[in-house]
Amino acid sequence: MMEFVFGALSVIAIAGAVGVITLKQPVHSGVSFIATVVALAGLFALLSATFLFMVQIILYAGAVITLILFVIMVLNVQASHLPDEKGQGKALVLGAVCLAPLVALGMRGFNTLGSEKLVVLGEGFGGIHGLGMALFKDWVLPFELISLLLLAALVGAVVLLKKERV
Numbered sequence: 001m002m003e004f005v006f007g008a009l010s011v012i013a014i015a016g017a018v019g020v021i022t023l024k025q026p027v028h029s030g031v032s033f034i035a036t037v038v039a040l041a042g043l044f045a046l047l048s049a050t051f052l053f054m055v056q057i058i059l060y061a062g063a064v065i066t067l068i069l070f071v072i073m074v075l076n077v078q079a080s081h082l083p084d085e086k087g088q089g090k091a092l093v094l095g096a097v098c099l100a101p102l103v104a105l106g107m108r109g110f111n112t113l114g115s116e117k118l119v120v121l122g123e124g125f126g127g128i129h130g131l132g133m134a135l136f137k138d139w140v141l142p143f144e145l146i147s148l149l150l151l152a153a154l155v156g157a158v159v160l161l162k163k164e165r166v
Contacts, residue, residue: 006046013039022092030069037061051128 012035019032041056135143 002046006043009039009042009046012036013043026072027069030065030072033068034061034065037065049131051131 016032016034016036016039020029020036023029023032037056037060041053041061044053044056
């Protein structure tokens with residue numbers, strides 16, 4: 001039963017991610033993004049990562065995606081306002097070729113899924129204490145680099161927006 005739920009959530013997550021990339025209407029892409037985030041939350045729940053599950057549902061599905069959809073709807077983006085995307089087929093084929101090793105690795109994982117016995121994890125797995133210790137002890141440098149990258153993206157967006165209005 002767990003394998004079926006895992007497979008179903010994985011298919012939903014992958015289909016939602018493909019929908020975000022391929023759908024033309026921004027609102028439809030936003031709804032596909034919601035499906036992806038909810039499916040990922042379900043995968044976190046299957047892994048007994050309760051804190052990550054709650055963060056995924058409350059923070060991402062509840063707040064961030066709602067804000068994104070609100071902005072998309074307020075902007076009222078029409079298909080005529082979107083640029084003509086030439087070479088989208090080439091980009092999809094190139095992306096599929098680049099993802100082929102990852103798909104092969106995933107299929108190998110699916111094939112070995114039934115051969116191993118599922119182990120119930122301990123009580124503290126997936127909690128906030130273990131996550132915080134791992135994040136700020138073992139992964140502090142990548143965490144800080146990502147925060148700098150996000151800050152640079154925010155400053156770049158503000159600079160581009162100011163130049164556009166002038």
